[in-house]
Amino acid sequence: MNTVRGARERARIEVTAAIKDEARRMLAAEGAPRLSLRAVARELGMVSSALYRYFPSRDELLTALIIDAYDSVGAAAEAADARAAGAPPRARWIAVCEAVRSWALEHPHEYALIYGSPVPGYSAPTDTVGPASRVGNTFIGILRAAYEGPGLALPPLPPALRPEAERMTADFAEGLPPAVTAALVAAWAQLVGLLSFELFGQFNRVVEDRTAFFAHAAGQLAHGVGLPAV
Amino acid sequence: MNTVRGARERARIEVTAAIKDEARRMLAAEGAPRLSLRAVARELGMVSSALYRYFPSRDELLTALIIDAYDSVGAAAEAADARAAGAPPRARWIAVCEAVRSWALEHPHEYALIYGSPVPGYSAPTDTVGPASRVGNTFIGILRAAYEGPGLALPPLPPALRPEAERMTADFAEGLPPAVTAALVAAWAQLVGLLSFELFGQFNRVVEDRTAFFAHAAGQLAHGVGLPAV
DNA sequence: GTCTATAGGCGGATAGAC
C-alpha cells in the first residue's frame, strides 16, 4: 500500500517534470504569452484535459516555471559563491556575476521569463518573492562579509536618498551601511541591464568580445558597491 | 486627379496610423507574441484580409511598431538634449537619462517591445538599426562635446578591452577616446537595466522612491563615462 | 487520472467578386 502510493507519487513527479520541460521548450519557441496547455499536452501525447490534474490553469504552470527559473539562477549564484569561499569579497562578487551570466547564456528563455517583459494579464503570486531574491541575497552576503572584515569602501549617498536607503537596509539587508544597500540594488539592476542587452540582441553590431566586456563591467560594478580593485 | 490621389494617400496614411494605434493597444493587452492582425481588424471594424493591403504580414506590422518606438524614444532623448543645449555635458547627460525614463514610464509596452524579451520567431530587419541608435548617438554627441571642451575624465580601460574599444570607436563613435566609448556602451546598457527593473516589477517591495533612486544612479553613470560631479 | 466530447471561441493567409 505504501509502495503503491510511493509509485504513484513518483509517477506524478515525473509527469510534472515532463510537463514543465515541454513547457520550457514552448516558451522558447512561442514566448510566454503564447504558452498553451494544449500544445504541451499534444507534444507529450496526452490529452489537454489530463494536464489540469497537474496544473489547474495556464497561469499556475507559468508560476511554476518562473519559480524554477529563479531557483535555478539563484542556485547557480550560490554555488559560484560557495566555490569562491575564502576568496576576497571582490573575487566572490565577480565570480557570482560571471555565474549569473553563464546561467543566462545557457538559459536565455528562462532569463527572458524572469528578467524580460512581463506577461500581459499575468500577475506573479507572492510565492515567487523568495526564489526571486536568492541572487540578491548572495550579493548581500558577500558585502556583509566585506563589511565585517576590513574591505568595504562607502559609496556616495546623497541626502535625498538616505531615508530610502535606510528603509531598504532595514527591509532586506540588515547590518549593511545604507549607502552600500542602495548601491547594491542599483548594481544588480545594472548587471541585468548588461545581460539583457547581450541576450536580447542590443549588442549586435556593437559589442563583439562580450566576455571581456562583461568582465570589465562586472569589475566596475564591484567598485560601485564598495569593492575597489586592489 | 491630383487632389483625388492626395485624398487617397491621406486616407491611406490615416488608416495606417489607426492600425498601428490599435496594434499598440493589443501589444499592451496581449504582448507582442500574440499580436494578431485579425484582432486589430476586428477592433477597427475591418475584415482581416483588408489589413493585408497595409501590412503584408504580421511581422511587417511588428517592424513598423518597433521602428516607431525607437524613433519615439530617440526623439524624446534628442529633444531633451536640445532643451539642455548650452548646459554643461553632465547636465545634458542627466537630462537625457531622465527623458528616457519619462518616455519609458509613459510608454511601458513600447519600451518592452524594444528593450524587453525578443519576440520568438521574429527577426528584426536592418531597417530598425538606424532608429535604434538614436539614443546612443545622443549620448555620443554629449560626450564628444565634453571631450572637445575641457571636461571629460578618462575612465579606466584594461588592456584586454582596448582592441574592442578601438573597434567600437571606429564603428560608431569616431573621435571619442576608446575608453569613453566602452564606458558609454556599458552605461547605456546599465541605464536600461535600471529602467527594466522599474518597469518590469523587480523594484516592487524593494525600491519605493524610484525617481530619487534613478536620479542618483544616472549621476553615477555620468561619473562612469567621464562626467564627474563638479 | 485519463479519456471523449463539447461549448464557444480564436488565429494567418489566400482566392476571387465587386
Added chain:
DNA sequence: GTCTATCCGCCTATAGAC
C-alpha cells in the same frame, strides 16, 4: 481596397464515462 468564403489550424475550460 474592401468584401465573402475558404482552408486548416489553434485555444481554455468543463462535463461525465471509465
